[in-house]
Amino acid sequence: MKNFFDKFITEKREKLFLDGFVIIKKDDFLYNQEYNSSISAIDKNNENFELQAKQNGTFTLKPNIQQKHKEFFLDNLFKSNIYELSCLIAGQKLFLTNFKHFLTKGFTPQLGWHRDTYFRKKRFHGLIPTAYKLAIYASDVIEKDGCTAFIKGSHRLDFNSKFFDYYLTYFTNRTQKINVKKGDALLFNVNILHNRLKAKKADSTRSVTIYGFALSKFYQQKYFKDQNEIIIDYFNNQLERKITW
Numbered sequence: 001m002k003n004f005f006d007k008f009i010t011e012k013r014e015k016l017f018l019d020g021f022v023i024i025k026k027d028d029f030l031y032n033q034e035y036n037s038s039i040s041a042i043d044k045n046n047e048n049f050e051l052q053a054k055q056n057g058t059f060t061l062k063p064n065i066q067q068k069h070k071e072f073f074l075d076n077l078f079k080s081n082i083y084e085l086s087c088l089i090a091g092q093k094l095f096l097t098n099f100k101h102f103l104t105k106g107f108t109p110q111l112g113w114h115r116d117t118y119f120r121k122k123r124f125h126g127l128i129p130t131a132y133k134l135a136i137y138a139s140d141v142i143e144k145d146g147c148t149a150f151i152k153g154s155h156r157l158d159f160n161s162k163f164f165d166y167y168l169t170y171f172t173n174r175t176q177k178i179n180v181k182k183g184d185a186l187l188f189n190v191n192i193l194h195n196r197l198k199a200k201k202a203d204s205t206r207s208v209t210i211y212g213f214a215l216s217k218f219y220q221q222k223y224f225k226d227q228n229e230i231i232i233d234y235f236n237n238q239l240e241r242k243i244t245w
């Protein structure tokens with residue numbers, strides 16, 4: 001297991017601090033062939049998916065299918081070591097709040113530039129302190145597939161202003177489009193300005209699982225809705241067993 005002060009971890013931690021995101025290549029954690037073939041089987045069956053209400057044109061697992069496969073999706077975090085790596089890079093323990101497996105096929109509009117955590121009209125939205133998300137890609141994703149994009153460093157440049165953010169996304173040269181290979185992971189600070197770009201081709205495909213993490217256990221309670229409590233409980237149980245620090 002890697003150590004908190006390993007060069008690899010320290011460099012990624014510094015990058016996460018400065019840029020707001022890091023790519024963790026599949027070769028840097030434990031590639032799980034079984035996981036990849038199971039994901040492909042899940043993705044092949046259209047019956048498993050429903051339209052995602054908040055993200056125009058994307059599909060996500062139906063709640064009962066997500067429940068059915070929850071062990072599979074959560075075990076992989078520990079089996080592949082990506083959870084522990086993410087914690088070492090973030091510099092602290094991370095607590096799962098939810099996860100979603102997304103499938104996008106064909107032409108899909110962009111999601112739009114946003115921060116997940118923001119302050120508007122005297123109200124906070126999202127989690128404070130700012131949380132992290134971990135995306136694990138189950139397909140190669142390049143720009144035409146509707147890749148994730150960031151305004152590098154924008155998590156540290158936030159004046160709680162819609163206009164500032166708007167101009168930043170239009171006039172910046174710090175946009176970074178994230179091209180990944182199947183199996184790669186992406187850890188990001190959710191205060192960063194980010195987007196899922198437009199998928200431009202009829203043969204575009206993108207399969208990704210996005211895990212949300214809070215910085216403390218307290219916030220998990222906010223996500224105890226519907227069946228999500230079962231998912232959080234399972235994660236917490238595994239966490240106790242698999243992580244000894």
Ligand SMILES: O=C(O)CCC(=O)C(=O)O
Pocket residue numbers: 111116133147148149194195196210
């Ligand atoms: O799907 C993506 O690339 C980004 C989605 C997003 O905005 C999020 O998970 O917060």
Ligand SMILES: [Fe+2]
Pocket residue numbers: 114115116194
């Ligand atoms: Fe987001």
